[in-house]
Amino acid sequence: MTVRDARQDEFADLAAVTLAAYRDLLGPAMDAGYAAELADVDGRAGLVDLLVSVDEAGTVEGGVVYIPGPGPMAWFHGEDEAGLRMLAVDPGAQGRGVGTALVVACLARAAGAGKRRLLLHTTASMTAARRLYERAGFRRDVEHDHLLAGGVALLAYVADVGQ
Template sequence: MLSLPAVRIGPALPADHDRIAALTVQVYVDGGLASAGYAAELADVAGRARVAELLVARDEAGELIGSVAFVPGGDFGEVLESPDEAGFRMLVVDPRARGRGVGAALVHECLTRAREAGRRRVVISTGTRMTAAHRLYERLGFTRLPERDWTPVPGVDLLVYAREIC
């Protein structure tokens, strides 16, 4: 488990699913980063738990303040093209906890898990409006892979970023 001052990262528990669902919908849909039509998928935490490793960030009081789905491989990774790649999806931080390194801690844990799984690269996609996420990824050494940008549905353009980890 990675620790930063007052932030602990570890596996999500089934009891965390409702909080993760509410936080993910709040950040993406209520925050104007995704349409309401995506809310059901964002709220399907149990479905994510079947195909990814759910990680959470907790504050000093044990409150869940962030979450991410680490994807070591498979279809849920969407932009993964080889067995050497891992990814993560649906990174969220409670708006009240922003600026405390929570997002960076969750990404670092994904990088650690990818390395431990023998992956050489982490590849992710992000919405064009997620500019705070873009800054975080670039600060953490991710670079753009514009040749892999994609449009899952009309009107939703996603940018692809990657970071070598070997």
């Protein structure tokens, strides 16, 4: 598998994979607004880094949004911080290390940019993601937990970059 920046001709596949992964976890009743946000790869292109993992045949198996610093899609303000969002692996490709490779690529990108911390939020129901993050060196950052208007609790995680 290869992790790299998504090409424009892969945006539709990245949107499909992202939606499939979240729908598989959250069920068909997933909020329509959230589904539209997840699928809007075109809308975030150029604002943040879009990473994909592709197999030998070039098929997009997963993706993640890497937020290089304060600005579009960032919820943090530190110049020494970067973030990740919307980590997703196609349900048929899960359990083979694709998600881990995407997170490791975000950590490497943050280290290459001289960042000190990589931040993310997840939820209690995202158990596979939480195991993955903890294996990759993230720890809970309860001070930055956040309750969404709809009542969903976002759990904050942080990793020290380059350690």
